Amino acid sequence: MRLAISYLLGLSLLTLLMFGTNLLGLPLNTTNSLLLFALTIIPLIILYPHLPSTPKISTSPSKLNKILKGIILVLSLVVLLNDSYRIVGEWDSLTLYDFRARRIVETGSIAKAAEIQGSYFYSYPLFTSLFHSFTYLLGFSSPMLIYGLIFISFLTIFYSLLRTHANEFLSLLGTILLIFAPHLFWHAQIAYTNLAYATYLSLGALFLLEWKDNKSTIFAILGMFFTGTSVWVRSTEPFWLGNLLLFLVIGVSNFRFKDIFYGLLFFYPLQQLWKRYVAAMFHNVESTVSQIQGSVATVATAAIQPTFLQLLSDTIVFFTHSIVRPYAPVLLLFAISLLMQLTKRRLSLFLISLIIFDLLVSFIGTYVFAITQSYWREIPGSLERMMMFISPLIIYVFIITIDSTKKNYGQ
Amino acid sequence: MVNKISRYSHYILWILITFLIFIRVKSILVSSSNFIKTLEPIFQHPFATTDEKLTMKYPRYYPLIQEIKRLTPEDATIYLPIVNIEYGQPLWALGQIQMTQTLLYPRTVKKYSEELTDGYLVFYTDTTQGIIKLE
Numbered sequence: 061m062r063l064a065i066s067y068l069l070g071l072s073l074l075t076l077l078m079f080g081t082n083l084l085g086l087p088l089n090t091t092n093s094l095l096l097f098a099l100t101i102i103p104l105i106i107l108y109p110h111l112p113s114t115p116k117i118s119t120s121p122s123k124l125n126k127i128l129k130g131i132i133l134v135l136s137l138v139v140l141l142n143d144s145y146r147i148v149g150e151w152d153s154l155t156l157y158d159f160r161a162r163r164i165v166e167t168g169s170i171a172k173a174a175e176i177q178g179s180y181f182y183s184y185p186l187f188t189s190l191f192h193s194f195t196y197l198l199g200f201s202s203p204m205l206i207y208g209l210i211f212i213s214f215l216t217i218f219y220s221l222l223r224t225h226a227n228e229f230l231s232l233l234g235t236i237l238l239i240f241a242p243h244l245f246w247h248a249q250i251a252y253t254n255l256a257y258a259t260y261l262s263l264g265a266l267f268l269l270e271w272k273d274n275k276s277t278i279f280a281i282l283g284m285f286f287t288g289t290s291v292w293v294r295s296t297e298p299f300w301l302g303n304l305l306l307f308l309v310i311g312v313s314n315f316r317f318k319d320i321f322y323g324l325l326f327f328y329p330l331q332q333l334w335k336r337y338v339a340a341m342f343h344n345v346e347s348t349v350s351q352i353q354g355s356v357a358t359v360a361t362a363a364i365q366p367t368f369l370q371l372l373s374d375t376i377v378f379f380t381h382s383i384v385r386p387y388a389p390v391l392l393l394f395a396i397s398l399l400m401q402l403t404k405r406r407l408s409l410f411l412i413s414l415i416i417f418d419l420l421v422s423f424i425g426t427y428v429f430a431i432t433q434s435y436w437r438e439i440p441g442s443l444e445r446m447m448m449f450i451s452p453l454i455i456y457v458f459i460i461t462i463d464s465t466k467k468n469y470g471q
Numbered sequence: 472m473v474n475k476i477s478r479y480s481h482y483i484l485w486i487l488i489t490f491l492i493f494i495r496v497k498s499i500l501v502s503s504s505n506f507i508k509t510l511e512p513i514f515q516h517p518f519a520t521t522d523e524k525l526t527m528k529y530p531r532y533y534p535l536i537q538e539i540k541r542l543t544p545e546d547a548t549i550y551l552p553i554v555n556i557e558y559g560q561p562l563w564a565l566g567q568i569q570m571t572q573t574l575l576y577p578r579t580v581k582k583y584s585e586e587l588t589d590g591y592l593v594f595y596t597d598t599t600q601g602i603i604k605l606e
Contacts, residue, residue, distance in 0.1 A: 138510070145513045147521050149528045151564075155573045180569075201521055249509070 061114040061220035064213035065282065066104045068259065071206070072289040074100040075190040076333075079170065083337075087168035093197045110278055112270075114220040117228075128232035135239050136212050139248045143208035146249060147201070148192070153251035156183060161192030161203075174341070182341065185334040187293045188253050207255060211248035214259040215239065218452060221266050226463035234459035237393075241451035242386050243444070253294050258449035261290035265303050265453060269411055272310045277319050283307060284323035288330025290449075295334045297446055298425065302417045306410060375427045382443040383422060387450065394454045397461040404465065411457050415450065422447060531561035535600045536574045539593070542602060548579045548590035549602070562595055 077096045082088050148158040160181060163173035174181040195203040215235055222231040239245055247255040264286035271279035287303040304327070311320040384391060394415060401408065426443065512519065512527055525533045539549060551571060556563045564570045572580040583592065591602045 141513065142509060145517075147524045149525060151567070151570055155569045159573045159576070 061217055062108055062111040064216035064220075065111050066108060067209060067213045068217075068263070068289075069107070069285070070100050070104055071191060071210070072187075072260075072285070072292065073103065074194065075187050076292070076330075078190045078194065079186055079333075082170050088164055088170075088193060088197065089168055090197045090199075093194055097194075112220075112276075112278065112282075114216075115224050117223070122229065125228050125232055128229070128236060132215065132232065132235055132239065135245070136215065139208045139211055139245070140205070142249050143204040146204045148203065148251040150250050150252065156180065157188045157251060157253065158192055160186065160189040161196060164189065164193045165196045182338045184253060185292050185295050187289075188251065188256060192251070204249070204251065207251060208248055210256055210259055211244070214255075214263065214452075217263055218266070218456070221263075221270060222456060222459055224270070225460050230459050230463050234455050237455045237458075238452055241390060241448075241455065243448050244451065247445075247448065252445065254445040254448050257290055257294045257297070257446075258452065260286045260293060261299055261303065262449045262452035264288075264290060265306065265411075265414055266456060268303060268307050268310065271319070272314075272410060275314075275316075277322060280307070280311070280316070280319040280323040281326050284327035285330070288327040291331045292333060294446075298421060299418055299449065300331060302414050302421065305417070306414050310410065371430055372427065375423070375430050378430070379423055379426050382426075382441075383419075383447055386444050387447060390451045390454045393458040397454070397458045400461050400465060408457055408460060411453065415453050415457065418450060418453075529561070529564060531600065532564045533574075535562075535565075535593070535595075536571070539575060539578075539591070539602055543578060543591055545577050546579075548581060549575055550581055550583045550590055550592045550605075552593060552595070553583050554595075562600065565593065565595065 074097060077099060078088060078093070081092070081096065086092055148154060160173055160177060163176050164170055167173055167176070170186065191206055192203040195206065215238060218238055219231050219235045222234045226234070244255065244258065247258075264283050267279050267283035267286060271277075271283055283303070284307060287300050287307075291300050307323055307327075308320065311317070311323070398412065401412070422443075512524070516523065516527070519527070522533075522537065526537075543549065549571075551565060551568060554562075554566045556566050568580055568582060581590075588605065590605050592605055593602050594600065
């Protein structure tokens with residue numbers, strides 16, 4: 061797990077360093093990129109022994125577990141094989157993420173690349189574009205392998221976090237379910253931002269839950285740094301808010317103010333980074349609070365319009381089509397988990413609240429989008445991909461629910 | 472043995488439930504064929520170049536892009552026909568100015584208009600495609 065965490069931390073640090081130093085005037089070329097890579101490695105080497113590791117719990121070897129491990133291994137190898145061959149070829153990735161990367165490589169400057177592409181350049185933060193640039197500067201023809209390694213790191217950390225709470229069999233089962241969850245396996249083989257977003261956001265939440273039980277500051281820092289990185293991957297979605305609330309509720313209710321300070325220290329700059337950069341470029345600054353106030357005002361204004369009910373019913377239909385239907389298997393697992401936990405009166409209150417909060421945010425967000433944008437019906441695929449992060453959270457809650465039921469049977 | 476089965480029956484039940492939920496028969500078939508399709512080129516063309524891979528992905532569109540690149544200078548203006556090609560059709564991307572602009576960079580790509588004066592106009596029919604130099 062340490063290696064997987066280091067990889068994801070390293071990707072985030074490297075791209076942040078590339079961004080920061082280039083804004084300060086350091087050209088992005090091969091030598092400087094290697095220097096920045098070395099600078100990224102140093103803190104990771106220092107941090108490595110302090111990172112959480114996969115729990116070593118001795119269990120009797122089982123054939124079933126070996127089969128499950130075999131399936132995970134084969135599917136991981138397939139992803140790596142495919143990614144070592146694939147190129148960036150999808151519409152969005154070619155026109156935005158990869159185009160930016162190639163212009164940054166050509167000009168050595170983020171500002172000049174932005175000048176070439178115009179306002180479209182600022183649609184999303186530069187996380188994936190900068191690691192594309194990094195691979196091109198090192199002479200590789202495709203950055204796809206990085207996506208495969210993000211996916212494998214995701215599986216490794218997910219398994220390890222599950223393993224601290226569930227037995228080996230259930231942890232492996234959960235990991236296989238994660239591979240089969242909607243979109244994830246496919247997104248490990250295309251150059252979209254959704255896989256990285258789902259990885260950082262959901263692992264951020266799971267680290268925070270681990271912090272609740274484990275009380276170790278490193279989990280608070282990892283949780284908030286990963287959540288912050290999710291905003292550095294995709295800044296338009298407001299789901300970081302759920303993780304932040306979870307963090308504050310756990311921290312305040314347990315009087316862990318020192319951890320809250322460290323967590324916010326690693327989260328806030330990342331959450332603000334892209335927004336501030338774009339605002340500086342367009343001379344337009346809007347605070348997060350005023351954005352939330354704006355959304356609330358929009359919904360409130362719409363609620364008194366005669367078209368309110370019609371638009372609401374259209375949004376429900378659209379939401380059912382874009383979220384409920386594609387994620388039906390996962391949502392069914394959530395319903396089963398909820399039912400089982402309610403009957404056993406042992407609720408994973410924090411995680412369940414977070415999932416419900418995120419689903420509510422996605423519904424309200426769709427509604428706000430429907431009110432404010434005339435083309436809102438044209439993005440069902442985008443909304444569907446945006447919710448990829450919900451599957452890991454639900455599978456996690458499902459597995460720990462089964463595990464607690466099994467323990468009850470045992471008793 | 473009986474003990475072992477009863478010990479695992481709980482797990483087996485959950486495997487069945489979860490897999491039934493996750494993978495319906497239709498989606499298994501669809502994903503398997505897609506899955507094999509994505510792996511095919513690795514074995515058929517293991518040493519393909521980036522251009523060859525893009526040609527495999529966009530069979531009519533990408534060769535046209537390469538041809539335009541070959542025939543026009545980097546400062547040329549390329550006019551795209553006003554088309555509405557259905558998504559998934561071989562030349563679908565021709566209607567997407569952003570995509571064509573990306574692949575033809577640093578050339579300027581514009582939609583066809585009555586006032587075009589200098590540059591190159593892209594044309595296509597059911598079976599062929601190319602460019603015409605505007606004088």
